[in-house]
Amino acid sequence: SAVISQKPSRDICQRGTSLTIQCQVDSQVTMMFWYRQQPGQSLTLIATANQGSEATYESGFVIDKFPISRPNLTFSTLTVSNLSPEDSSIYLCSGRGQGPAAPLHFGNGTRLTVT
């Protein structure tokens, strides 16, 4: 399965600041996605990270709040901006290879706590 490395693994941030999360994947991955898992909840897709162009955001998520970069095939960042306590969640990077039979794999996530 694909190897997906994410950092930091956790952080505690103050209200109003921003946190940038990095994700590195191995060469098997062609598509990258960012998910959010709020405390005690399931996973929700934030956006598809597109190589060399703007990310594609899901309903309820906007670029100003969650800017995403993907400068090359194997690296992406997610920034959570202007933090509030409601942003306290686990943010997960995920990736999959080509073709319909390539399933989605996840990194270990970044646990963000906003104080």
Add this chain to the structure above:
Amino acid sequence: GQQLNQSPQSMFIQEGEDVSMNCTSSSIFNTWLWYKQDPGEGPVLLIALYKAGELTSNGRLTAQFGITRKDSFLNISASIPSDVGIYFCAGTGGTSYGKLTFGQGTILTVHP
């Protein structure tokens, strides 16, 4: 949008017992996947299903893609303490196979 209803929400079982959980959808899915999440980690893929009626096993785990394409179940046989965790079903109804809709999760507790 698409929604998945996963049940049960939680299960408390004795070691050695079999476990069954399922997911249903109001719309058709093309792919069903089952993940397990341990505390502090990301979800780990257990089984992926791609065809209606498909029955797939992975060790003590067995999952099926419902014939109507609106449901899936996961069975765990002869449970052991390390089966403890949260199990999620996930599916996609479109052609973007990374855009998954997740169920609410089933919290499994296994008593030795």
